[in-house]
Amino acid sequence: xxxxxxxxxxxxxxxxxxxxxxxxxxxxxxxxxxxxxxxxxxxxxxxxxxxxxxxxxxxxxxxxxxxxxxxxxxxxxxxxxxxxxxxxxxxxxxxxxxxxxxxxxxxxxxxxxxxxxxxxxxxxxxxxxxxxxxxxxxxxxxxxxxxxxxxxxxxxxxxxxxxxxxxxxxxxxxxxxxxxxxxxxxxxxxxxxxxxxxxxxxxxxxxxxxxxxxxxxxxxxxxxxxxxxxxxxxxxxxxxxxxxxxxxxxxxxxxxxxxxxxxxxxxxxxxxxxxxxxxxxxxxxxxxxxxx
Numbered sequence: 001x002x003x004x005x006x007x008x009x010x011x012x013x014x015x016x017x018x019x020x021x022x023x024x025x026x027x028x029x030x031x032x033x034x035x036x037x038x039x040x041x042x043x044x045x046x047x048x049x050x051x052x053x054x055x056x057x058x059x060x061x062x063x064x065x066x067x068x069x070x071x072x073x074x075x076x077x078x079x080x081x082x083x084x085x086x087x088x089x090x091x092x093x094x095x096x097x098x099x100x101x102x103x104x105x106x107x108x109x110x111x112x113x114x115x116x117x118x119x120x121x122x123x124x125x126x127x128x129x130x131x132x133x134x135x136x137x138x139x140x141x142x143x144x145x146x147x148x149x150x151x152x153x154x155x156x157x158x159x160x161x162x163x164x165x166x167x168x169x170x171x172x173x174x175x176x177x178x179x180x181x182x183x184x185x186x187x188x189x190x191x192x193x194x195x196x197x198x199x200x201x202x203x204x205x206x207x208x209x210x211x212x213x214x215x216x217x218x219x220x221x222x223x224x225x226x227x228x229x230x231x232x233x234x235x236x237x238x239x240x241x242x243x244x245x246x247x248x249x250x251x252x253x254x255x256x257x258x259x260x261x262x263x264x265x266x267x268x269x270x271x272x273x274x275x276x277x278x279x280x281x282x283x284x285x286x287x288x289x290x291x292x
Contacts, residue, residue: 008035044167051120052161058118058151059159061126065117069131081115084130085152094171116158118151129177144177145211 012032019025026045033043049055066077073080089096102113117128127133129150133142157165204221206213 005036009033044169046164046166048164049161054120054122055118055159055161057122058120059116059161061119061122062117064125065119065128066131068127068134072132078114080131081117081152085115092171092173098170113154115152115154118153120149120151121146135180143211 009032012028012035016025016028016032019028030043034041063077066080069080070077075083085095085099089099105111105113117130119126119128123137126137127142129144129148130152136142158167202222202225204218204225206217207221208214208217
């Protein structure tokens with residue numbers, strides 16, 4: 001006897017309802033969903049919004065989110081949302097299936113299934129990222145400096161942020177926001193007679209927290225790296241000639257916090273003894289480096 005998907009799902013549900021232990025019960029419920037909807041189906045338990053206040057603001061800002069595209073296209077928000085859904089359905093199979101289901105539902109019930117849009121985290125006077133957005137935001141070039149989720153949701157229940165929620169995610173994807181201009185370059189590789197692998201790699205972190213590199217900042221990082229490398233430099237022949245310099249290995253330059261608020265190294269403990277040994281050996285400890 002071959003059981004249908006629905007029959008297998010019903011059997012799993014019957015066993016789940018008779019199971020008193022929570023973990024096996026959840027497993028049976030999950031198996032019931034997969035029996036009917038396929039192995040890729042992931043069931044999500046009911047939950048409470050943890051950012052209800054932010055979502056309330058986002059759900060109430062649809063008119064603002066569509067303001068720019070409505071002005072650019074000269075169409076209403078409903079038409080723009082419909083156009084977006086149809087264009088996405090051409091390249092996203094899950095959205096295409098939803099679009100077909102939507103057509104059938106509206107034809108049979110004569111009740112529209114209109115999508116709503118929102119965006120988190122909330123920004124005042126923002127624009128929805130699914131459409132063309134303005135060139136400027138708050139007097140600066142339009143930019144997204146943190147992970148932003150553009151939501152297209154169906155049903156009034158999604159906007160109820162106080163009670164328990166359940167959700168069915170139809171599709172999700174990640175995109176990069178295009179820019180008007182890109183700096184590109186052409187490069188080619190060739191082997192010099194003395195070609196060798198790089199002996200050092202400089203990994204730098206943008207220090208100004210502007211979200212992008214600036215040429216002057218990058219140049220400053222490189223110059224500072226060179227300056228620090230020279231302050232640490234001790235040549236091998238110097239170590240061979242003056243044995244006392246071995247105590248400098250590895251050569252280190254470090255800041256010292258007199259207030260003891262941060263972790264730091266205090267070299268003053270060895271300073272007097274080293275200076276005495278160096279003076280007796282008549283060592284030239286360093287020469288002043290002229291950056292010019």
